[in-house]
Amino acid sequence: MATDLTLIATCPMGLEAIVARELAALGYADTRTDNGRVSFRGGLLDICRTNLWLRTADRILIHMGSFPAHTFEELFEGTKALDWPAWIPEDGVFPVDGRSHKSQLSSVPACQSIVKKAIVERMKAQYGHEWFPEDGARYAAEVSLLGDIAHLTLDTTGPSLHKRGYRLQSTEAPLKETMAAALVLLSRWRAERPLYDPFCGSGTLPIEAAMIAWNLAPGLRRTFSSEAWPIIGEALWEQAREEAYDAVRDDTPLDIAGSDIDSEAIAIAEAAARKAGLGRELRWEVLPAAKIAPAGRFGCIVTNPPYGERLGNDREAEAAIRQLSASAGRLGDWSVFAISPDKSFERVYGRPADKRRKLYNGRIECQFYQFFGPLPPRPPKQSAAGEPS
Template sequence: MSDRKLQLIATAPMGLEAVVARELKELGYDDARTENGRVTFTGGPADICRANLWLRTSDRVLVKMAEFPARTFDELFEGTKAVDWPDWIPADGEFPVEGRSHKSQLSSVPACQSIVKKAVVEKMKSAHGLEWFPEDGARFVIEVWLLNDIAMLTLDTTGPSLHKRGYRRLVTEAPLKETMAAAMVLLSRWHPERPLYDPFCGSATIPIEAAMIGWNIAPGLRRSFNGERWPIVPEALWEAAREEAFDAVKDDIPLSIAGSDLDPKAIEVAEAAVRKAGFAKEIKLSVLPAAKAKPEDDYGCIVTNPPYGERLGDDAEAEKAIRQLGLAALYLPTWSFFALSPSKSVEHYFGRPADKKRKLFNGRIECALYQFFGPLPPIRREEQPVR
């Protein structure tokens, strides 16, 4: 089974499919294909481990078990029963079924879940010689997706979403997910030779994700996954993937990362998260309004998620935050700015159109990542090409 090729799926928040695909390609998966809300790629059991440990912007890693037409409950039952579930799920495995349906004749999700569960049980009965399953072992979450009368069955290798890195115990109001924070840093094309600053840092998610990217720390190193208890993915594969990830860490790279927030309580939460993540010396935090933020050095990146009314319920405060950000830009002419906001006033307060705008969703809120590019750092003498 270790050599078996599997169809794997990295689920992606809306708008981040291309970022997830780029991550997969950088990990060596050249066949990554982008679809709505997911990126498919080919791998073996070892790649279940690698993808879970390394993906920064995906929500979870699934195994695609089957795909077939399902216009009737009989078709759904027979298609599900044809899958080799006992190859994956042991006799004591827990196998709940989740589902969703869109533009399909089988529109009752609870009914579809019940049919899939019944079909899996029937398959398991014949393979394991049992009439009843205790379901007190490892967890195998089956999901049935119905779209345009096509059923797709998957197994979730991840468990709790990949944004749960393990360094954040407390959260501020309306926290930014770690996956979105990482995506913002990756889309800024920031690299650790440049300073990075977040003037609305909240619980410091953007600075922490930037530090993890700067030091090449796999975001899943601090947590566990459902697939770690699966017989089909041996413990040795997880150990090898973690060893590879530890060996890849580059913690000798100097970082210039800082953040500030007007709320002292937010900074307390942020400091706890920074300590937990292991960056107490690398990330500087302070209590400051954005208008008074004075990042050190030149040619840096401001990457931030200013507060806005839909998240925190105060439109006037949201406008004030964007105004302060635009004001800060006047005093930082060599810096590049990347701000995630649903507000249409961002470009007005910056006094120029964004060089790029990318539609993203912060939770259910439609936003744009406004990208204002500053000048590139001058090439240092030692970096100049040999003529």
Template sequence: MAHLQLIATAPMGLESIVARELKELGYHDMTVENGRVTFSGDLIDICRCNLWLRTSDRILIKMGEFTATTFDELFEGTKALPWQDVIPQNGEFPVEGRSLKSQLSSVPACQSIVKKAVVDKLNLTYHTEWFPEDGPRYVIEVIMLNDIALITLDTTGSGLHKRGYRKLITEAPIKETMAAALIQLSRWNPTRPFYDPCCGSGTLLVEAAMIGWNIAPGLRRTFNSEDWPIIPEALWSEAREEAFDSIRDDIPLQISGSDIDPAAIEVAQAAVNSAGFAKDIQLEVLPITKARPKGDFGCIITNPPYGERLSEIEEVDKLIRELGRMAVGLPSWSFFAISSTKRFEQLFNKKADKRRKLYNGTIECQYYQYLGPLPPRHKQISPSE
């Protein structure tokens, strides 16, 4: 399987960000759809994309796509796919499924049919009807949408948001993939200060540091497909060496954060230390009213608490007002906040320059973007001057 159709899955609203990442990695033949970006690649691209994509959830192999209005069509369509080229005789191949707006609405039944079809196809190669499934893991997924079956194979394993540095979590942490997306949408770069006044578990700070130093987010973890015989170990070694060679840890970082909760700062410090930024990210226990980020033309990016009960909502409203007053005192800074609060702009006392609907988990939010002035460009001195 040298030439593949790969799928980078994306949280709702972040498809264009995933596509931008792929383009920056050198992929151009792609199709952007709801929840995924499909692109062409080879085996080494499985390695590279798992290591490098910051905002995608998983990298899948698209095994096939076909119309299936009956279980016979689902069975025959699945059996026709080249499973023997991917799954060895001892491979473990559980089947997951989803169905929406399709005649085949029973997900367990679809999973069972796909499993039986894969077994039948592998039987033609390995000449056995019993498979031990005690080897590498190959998670198959069948997605039924409008009577079209999409059959995929998961190369990732645990979601790509699990970078490996976050051992502890606060009450409502933001996913690493979403944090990276918020930073990329801000167009922040390491020449500018970065501050999070509601840093919680420190995820935004660590993701900013990884972006600033061009650290591939998957370097600290493993993936299901690392155990697959079809992907030589040399390809993973090549991709990891490329990633290590791309790190730019000589760039000074101006990243700091604070939180009013001492327990949250302890969690954030543990994440910062685990990620290797103990000397490069500064943390303080501070209320927003006392936060004083240093420097000019910086970016404040934050995920303030949302609040559900009345007492919490009142506290959140107060916090957003404090954020608004903080922004007034930093006229050269840009300000970005993701919030489910419908009255955010009213409480912040300023209409956002841009808004973008995003989903933080299952919670519908808006990403409020207040764009400050860009840093002045330094005059380039010609050799004659």
């Protein structure tokens, strides 16, 4: 049972392909993509590995089962038939979350209550008790009703995967770590190229870029709900963490920097970088976007410019975009990648994007505007004798 599971990596709408690509890079080839989730096969060790490694997913769920549920009775019996005691011990805490979309069972609180009762009944039959203390490890269940099909899952993650553990403070309306990692992965940037964020806020984009460059597993500095599950055990988590530490490439030189006009934001970014173990590797400046002058060639600006909803002032937001455009124009061979919900972004920036991609920053629909500069020249191939050919 526990060696051949259907696992689900949930994610914001628009990032499914990025999560699937991450899973493929980790060796999970057989994936299925749906809205906001990517399913894959794995075992107990894979729960540990994917929680530690996935940069753009929100959480890792275990698919417990799916079945038709036109009535509350069908929901109860279908839930009761699933093997909850295989996962949840006698002292387990098992809250139930729920959601319903285009289902006859539209009352989410009622569905949650029925699922909870069904799990209790199944556990009564298994353990021979009428009451459970729920004072042990946490096993958060979810019932998701899509149409008239009920999908039941267990959450292995706990707090969302965007909570890496390095950001103790944040600026107003910060970019989530998972979205920041997605923007870096969607850009043309590679570790051998400079990267600069002129609206860095609390520093999330530069930090996530550095973690990607050094192959730092984003979950190394945090804990997960399923670390306390006896069915997984400490040994598997220790194995997965040792693998992650062995994979670190901290000898890769970094040319990553960020700036912001707000000195308090820069202080927060510096503290977050130190917490992430990157305090000496990243550079920070208090500087308006109009005055940035990053060194190096063929670099990438990857940024989340301020916009009206965050500033409360559309005029200031447009000024920020114009400053970005002017600074990018001086950099010549650099590429620019910016996320914004502003539909007039390209007009204000002064040119159409070479490519756009729809993403959701929280609940806000955005476009990821991509302005391509030239790629760096490829290094010459070496002959058999070691000379450039």
